Amino acid sequence: MNPETVISVDNLAKRYVLGHAVPYTTLRDTLGQGARRLWSRLGGAPTVDSSREEFWALRDVNFSINRGEVVGIIGRNGAGKSTLLKVLSRITEPTRGRVGLRGRVASLLEVGTGFHPELTGRENIYLNGAILGMMRAEITRKFDEIVAFAEVERFLDTPVKHYSSGMYVRLAFAVAAHLEPEILIIDEVLAVGDSAFQKKCLGKIGEVARGEGRTVLFVSHNMGVVANLCSRALLLDAGRVVRDGPANQVVSAHISTNTKSAGAVEWPGTDASVTSERLRLVSARLLVAGQVTGDVPIDQEVTLEYEFEVRAGRGSVTSSIHLFDKQGVWVLCSGPASAELGPGFFRHQVRFPANFFNDGLYTLSLILLTNVTQIQVHKRDAISFSVFETGVGREEYGGIIHGCVRPVLPWQTGPVSPAPPHA
Amino acid sequence: MEKPATPELVLEAGRSSRHYWADLWRYRELLGFLAWRDIKVRYKQTVLGVLWALLQPLVTMGIFSFIFGTLAGMGKGDARYPLVVMAGLLPWQLFSAGLSGSSGSLVANTHLISKIYFPRLIVPLSALAVALLDFLVALGLYGAMALYFGEPVAWRSLLLPGFMLMALLIALGAGLWLTALTVKFRDFRYIVPFLLQVGLFLSPVGFRTDVLPNWRDLLALNPLTGVIEGFRWCLLADAPPLYLPGLGISLTLTAILVITGLWYFRKTERQFADVI
Numbered sequence: 001m002n003p004e005t006v007i008s009v010d011n012l013a014k015r016y017v018l019g020h021a022v023p024y025t026t027l028r029d030t031l032g033q034g035a036r037r038l039w040s041r042l043g044g045a046p047t048v049d050s051s052r053e054e055f056w057a058l059r060d061v062n063f064s065i066n067r068g069e070v071v072g073i074i075g076r077n078g079a080g081k082s083t084l085l086k087v088l089s090r091i092t093e094p095t096r097g098r099v100g101l102r103g104r105v106a107s108l109l110e111v112g113t114g115f116h117p118e119l120t121g122r123e124n125i126y127l128n129g130a131i132l133g134m135m136r137a138e139i140t141r142k143f144d145e146i147v148a149f150a151e152v153e154r155f156l157d158t159p160v161k162h163y164s165s166g167m168y169v170r171l172a173f174a175v176a177a178h179l180e181p182e183i184l185i186i187d188e189v190l191a192v193g194d195s196a197f198q199k200k201c202l203g204k205i206g207e208v209a210r211g212e213g214r215t216v217l218f219v220s221h222n223m224g225v226v227a228n229l230c231s232r233a234l235l236l237d238a239g240r241v242v243r244d245g246p247a248n249q250v251v252s253a254h255i256s257t258n259t260k261s262a263g264a265v266e267w268p269g270t271d272a273s274v275t276s277e278r279l280r281l282v283s284a285r286l287l288v289a290g291q292v293t294g295d296v297p298i299d300q301e302v303t304l305e306y307e308f309e310v311r312a313g314r315g316s317v318t319s320s321i322h323l324f325d326k327q328g329v330w331v332l333c334s335g336p337a338s339a340e341l342g343p344g345f346f347r348h349q350v351r352f353p354a355n356f357f358n359d360g361l362y363t364l365s366l367i368l369l370t371n372v373t374q375i376q377v378h379k380r381d382a383i384s385f386s387v388f389e390t391g392v393g394r395e396e397y398g399g400i401i402h403g404c405v406r407p408v409l410p411w412q413t414g415p416v417s418p419a420p421p422h423a
Numbered sequence: 424m425e426k427p428a429t430p431e432l433v434l435e436a437g438r439s440s441r442h443y444w445a446d447l448w449r450y451r452e453l454l455g456f457l458a459w460r461d462i463k464v465r466y467k468q469t470v471l472g473v474l475w476a477l478l479q480p481l482v483t484m485g486i487f488s489f490i491f492g493t494l495a496g497m498g499k500g501d502a503r504y505p506l507v508v509m510a511g512l513l514p515w516q517l518f519s520a521g522l523s524g525s526s527g528s529l530v531a532n533t534h535l536i537s538k539i540y541f542p543r544l545i546v547p548l549s550a551l552a553v554a555l556l557d558f559l560v561a562l563g564l565y566g567a568m569a570l571y572f573g574e575p576v577a578w579r580s581l582l583l584p585g586f587m588l589m590a591l592l593i594a595l596g597a598g599l600w601l602t603a604l605t606v607k608f609r610d611f612r613y614i615v616p617f618l619l620q621v622g623l624f625l626s627p628v629g630f631r632t633d634v635l636p637n638w639r640d641l642l643a644l645n646p647l648t649g650v651i652e653g654f655r656w657c658l659l660a661d662a663p664p665l666y667l668p669g670l671g672i673s674l675t676l677t678a679i680l681v682i683t684g685l686w687y688f689r690k691t692e693r694q695f696a697d698v699i
Contacts, residue, residue, distance in 0.1 A: 003603075012477055016697065079555075086696065087434065089539070089540055090434060090540035091536075091537065091538065091540050091695075092437065092694075092696045092697050093434065093435075093436055093437075093438075093541065093694070094436050095436055096436055097435070098434070098435050099433070099434040099435075099437075100432070100433050100434075101431065101432045101433075101434070102431050102432070105540075107539065107540070110534075110538045113534065113535060113538045113539050114535050114539070116464060118464045118467045119460065119462075119464065123460075123463070126456065127459075127460055128454050130452050130453045130455075130456040131453060131539055132539070132542070133450070133453075133536065133541070135452060135453050272687070297533075341627060416489065
């Protein structure tokens with residue numbers, strides 16, 4: 001093994017057994033299974049336990065990482081990124097394969113793990129430091145630095161339950177940032193906090209890796225951050241490493257493979273969830289530049305169209321869309337004016353302007369109505385799409401730009417002269 | 424800069440760390456911090472605060488002295504009967520607080536277990552440390568009572584730490600079993616309070632075993648019997664001599680409980696994060 005290698009992963013696989021319906025195993029289940037096993041051993045017909053299902057979160061994962069590398073791990077939700085981090089940080093053991101680690105590992109899978117709301121900032125620094133594997137003397141030595149980084153001097157003796165969420169995150173990250181591990185594992189923790197602090201954290205991560213020769217593993221959904229911060233990236237898909245190389249190349253590969261997501265739905269005539277006596281939803285699709293796609297560049301227009309059938313009768317028909325972002329925040333409602341329609345097939349179409357959505361996943365519910373207010377069909381999560389960044393309006397900022405929408409507004413900068421009287 | 428070659432840590436299925444006990448030592452401060460956190464947070468937003476640690480044993484002692492000493496007539500007019508009850512209540516309380524704390528400890532710390540690595544044994548151990556603190560408060564209460572009743576201090580009280588340790592070990596052994604089982608089967612949450620309720624009456628807390636000579640061996644099957652008798656022997660000047668065969672049984676059972684508890688805990692520990 002190369003002496004510079006600090007992480008080596010060989011044929012790593014992780015299996016989870018999914019139980020349906022009951023979140024926790026109860027004693028009765030286990031006794032029941034025991035009885036079934038006994039029954040089949042005694043010569044009875046084997047019974048299949050259909051409530052258990054296997055799920056391979058990781059399969060045949062191979063890679064090795066050298067000292068001082070900053071590696072981004074990207075992929076869709078459920079691709080196995082978090083599981084990989086959990087195995088590497090020794091929280092869960094692999095089902096197969098082998099991981100070799102050289103050096104002290106610190107993992108930051110969540111901001112403020114172990115913070116207790118009733119304890120003060122000062123007390124939580126010690127508690128959290130100990131949880132992350134620091135010694136008391138080490139924490140005392142870095143205490144002032146941590147407090148200064150977190151900018152919470154005035155509130156050190158206030159219980160953290162009274163902290164604003166920004167202060168809370170700053171304090172938590174500050175403790176973690178002052179660990180001195182050889183290997184630092186970070187999961188999407190920067191998705192919180194204000195932009196200025198995010199920038200500071202990213203700077204700290206970069207500094208840790210470049211200046212001090214530490215190895216950083218970093219999971220993020222933010223492609224801009226990965227491309228800026230990491231020298232190398234691993235792309236995971238369905239539990240496998242499908243790409244491994246320079247960060248910017250892997251990031252662009254990820255954005256283009258993502259285009260596989262459908263962007264079009266058709267409902268069979270037998271689907272009761274889209275059918276009422278009067279109306280039936282037939283299909284829906286999203287179009288960017290005339291192409292059907294579920295992946296929308298942030299700076300391009302996207303067209304939504306859906307078709308429906310008036311099955312019987314004649315009267316006032318309309319539709320409505322409910323749009324939600326990935327946190328479930330209701331972004332907007334919209335719909336066309338009602339029209340007198342008789343039996344037949346019809347299409348509604350709407351165009352969203354470029355630079356309107358923020359990046360991330362959006363979900364649409366489609367509603368068909370008669371007489372303006374009578375809901376005939378309400379298809380929740382009918383179609384979804386993801387908006388991805390192309391770098392518009394970012395300049396050198398690599399953090400998250402918050403909000404449901406991200407319009408490009410006509411900003412102006414100008415001098416003030418003469419200087420205002422109170423200046 | 425030339426660094427000495429760092430030893431490689433290997434993670435594989437079914438392979439538990441060879442450095443487990445060294446890790447446990449390295450994380451000893453975390454044990455202290457977790458116990459300190461629980462103690463610190465314990466009486467926040469309560470009016471009585473630490474008085475709760477005194478009130479509970481006092482009330483239980485009063486009720487037991489009345490039921491066993493007066494109603495059941497086991498006190499035989501002994502004015503010091505409350506002291507006898509209190510000497511039995513001390514180890515019981517240490518055990519029951521240790522057991523209920525440690526058996527619920529893993530589930531109570533789910534957020535830590537699913538997000539960070541450390542030897543999981545730290546969690547139930549820190550719960551025992553919390554129970555030990557409550558015990559020390561109650562021991563102070565006993566001291567005050569002993570002064571009031573004019574009980575002389577016997578040289579045997581030097582052996583008290585031995586019996587304290589035994590009570591802690593019983594709580595640890597049972598606690599390890601129960602907390603590891605609770606991770607998978609939440610049923611055990613409901614078993615613990617019931618077990619403690621029954622155990623309080625099956626253990627000689629409110630009565631002395633020398634008044635029931637025929638039952639002594641049967642009572643010794645409860646490892647706490649040995650501990651409670653030991654406490655009385657250490658603390659009370661007129662206590663009967665230790666019943667050694669009974670103590671032997673209690674010690675053996677304690678050892679079995681701790682060893683099997685550790686075995687089961689270590690066996691299941693690696694999957695805690697997946698099932699919790």
